[in-house]
Amino acid sequence: MATPKIVVLGAGYAGLMTVVGLQKKLNYNEAEVTLVNQNDYHYITTLLHEPAAGTQPADHARIAIRDIIDENKVKFIQDRVTAIKLDQKEVHLAENEPLSYDYLVIGLGSAPETFGIQGLLENAMFIRNINSVRMINQHIEYMFSKYHNEGQRQDLITIVVGGAGFTGIEFVGELIDRMPELCRKYDIPREKVRLINIEAAPTVLPGFDPELVDYAVKYFERNGVEFRLSTPIEECTEDGVILKGGEEIKAATVVWTGGVRGNKLVEESGLETMRGRVKVDEFLRAPGHPEVFVLGDSSLVFNKENERPYPPTAQIATQQGQNCAKNLVAAIRGGQMEPFVFDLKGTVASLGRKEAIGIVGKSKMFGRKAAIMKRIIELRWLYLLGGIPMVLRKGRHLI
Ligand code: FAD
Ligand code: NAD
Numbered sequence: 001m002a003t004p005k006i007v008v009l010g011a012g013y014a015g016l017m018t019v020v021g022l023q024k025k026l027n028y029n030e031a032e033v034t035l036v037n038q039n040d041y042h043y044i045t046t047l048l049h050e051p052a053a054g055t056q057p058a059d060h061a062r063i064a065i066r067d068i069i070d071e072n073k074v075k076f077i078q079d080r081v082t083a084i085k086l087d088q089k090e091v092h093l094a095e096n097e098p099l100s101y102d103y104l105v106i107g108l109g110s111a112p113e114t115f116g117i118q119g120l121l122e123n124a125m126f127i128r129n130i131n132s133v134r135m136i137n138q139h140i141e142y143m144f145s146k147y148h149n150e151g152q153r154q155d156l157i158t159i160v161v162g163g164a165g166f167t168g169i170e171f172v173g174e175l176i177d178r179m180p181e182l183c184r185k186y187d188i189p190r191e192k193v194r195l196i197n198i199e200a201a202p203t204v205l206p207g208f209d210p211e212l213v214d215y216a217v218k219y220f221e222r223n224g225v226e227f228r229l230s231t232p233i234e235e236c237t238e239d240g241v242i243l244k245g246g247e248e249i250k251a252a253t254v255v256w257t258g259g260v261r262g263n264k265l266v267e268e269s270g271l272e273t274m275r276g277r278v279k280v281d282e283f284l285r286a287p288g289h290p291e292v293f294v295l296g297d298s299s300l301v302f303n304k305e306n307e308r309p310y311p312p313t314a315q316i317a318t319q320q321g322q323n324c325a326k327n328l329v330a331a332i333r334g335g336q337m338e339p340f341v342f343d344l345k346g347t348v349a350s351l352g353r354k355e356a357i358g359i360v361g362k363s364k365m366f367g368r369k370a371a372i373m374k375r376i377i378e379l380r381w382l383y384l385l386g387g388i389p390m391v392l393r394k395g396r397h398l399i
Pocket of ligand 1: 009010011012013014015036037038039042043045046047048049079080081082107108109110127128167170263265295296297298312313314315316317348349
């Protein structure tokens with residue numbers, strides 16, 4: 001029998017955990033494993049709010065793929081996927097010949113959800129990858145540098161963050177940490193800078209523990225953050241944002257953190273999706289395609305207890321990748337596959353270098369203790385990718 005071909009798309013949390021699992025479990029030549037990713041590095045999405053605000057260099061949030069994979073067992077192709085042809089069992093790439101597969105793992109992550117809000121795609125910025133966060137940081141710095149040269153316009157030092165979900169909150173927390181240094185550098189009094197976090201729901205972090213939300217809001221307000229709650233952004237222009245009711249806030253920097261949807265390639269493949277995400281079966285396979293596994297932000301897994309989908313997180317993507325690797329090995333060896341069961345270990349959100357809020361197991365935590373926990377979670381990801389050597393190489397700034 002021909003060696004089965006496994007193609008993994010995306011070197012994010014889901015794709016890398018699949019590949020790392022496969023390279024540990026498979027014998028040489030038991031399968032031909034190919035990983036495709038548009039960059040030759042993995043970016044640690046859960047750290048991207050830091051380089052976006054300029055509190056850490058972007059390089060801290062990226063790892064060369066060749067430092068993670070065993071090239072004797074996994075072939076890496078750096079290229080952009082342009083189409084997934086399910087009927088032909090092929091993946092089309094921008095620069096290389098199409099790839100055929102026996103098993104396909106889709107881990108292509110998400111895209112910003114803009115809900116059709118006019119002007120967002122054109123005028124707002126997004127915390128998405130290394131390039132987008134470098135641009136946000138440099139844009140903010142350039143706007144601050146213009147302040148004294150362009151009539152001390154308030155909009156130049158006004159930063160609007162649209163959406164107070166976890167991404168918005170983590171970014172605002174980093175901005176608080178960054179402001180003293182940035183204000184000193186450009187001779188701008190800190191109290192003149194406006195950091196405005198706008199949220200459509202009546203509360204920050206809708207659905208999260210109210211006591212921890214209250215802790216975060218008080219911490220932010222003490223540090224000069226303005227919240228606008230129950231106030232959806234309805235339009236984004238070159239000059240700023242327009243809120244429901246017509247109020248305009250002039251801001252030279254608008255960062256949209258209002259939510260995500262699945263990668264559009266998944267929708268375009270013909271699979272049925274909800275907000276770009278595929279409702280997968282108990283083995284994380286696409287309906288009608290037992291050879292196609294959809295993981296991470298492009299997949300939809302329901303919590304059986306409340307019939308609601310789990311939010312797309314690195315935590316679930318990681319566990320999905322681990323499950324998928326096991327099941328691919330079982331499929332190749334004619335064994336029994338294991339259903340995916342999500343084990344929610346908790347949620348910790350950083351509010352800056354020394355502040356965080358979170359729930360781990362049944363314990364609530366905040367402040368310095370939660371910030372340390374957040375660092376431990378980041379170190380664990382490095383450990384899963386490459387053991388102690390990876391922790392020592394890439395994790396020093398976290399310790
Ligand atoms: P990703 O990690 O996004 O990886 C997708 C990969 O596919 C990327 O490498 C991308 O370059 C590649 N790709 C995409 N399109 C193509 C293409 N066409 N061709 C080739 N390659 C392509 N979750 C948590 O659980 N905890 C946290 O603390 C946390 N913090 C976060 C902080 C921020 C600022 C953000 C934005 C998100 C955070 N999340 C967190 C959510 C988490 O990052 C995502 O749920 C997670 O990254 C999803 O993993 P994934 O493998 O599906 O996709
Ligand atoms: P999200 O969907 O969780 O939050 C988006 C927020 O934007 C919501 O509160 C929503 O009400 C608000 N919003 C939507 N439209 C709006 C509008 N027009 N005007 C103003 N506000 C609007 O998205 P996210 O924060 O990007 O998170 C994406 C996923 O990543 C989630 O699953 C989240 O749990 C996960 N994440 C986790 C962490 C962590 O665990 N530390 C950190 C970041 C992200």
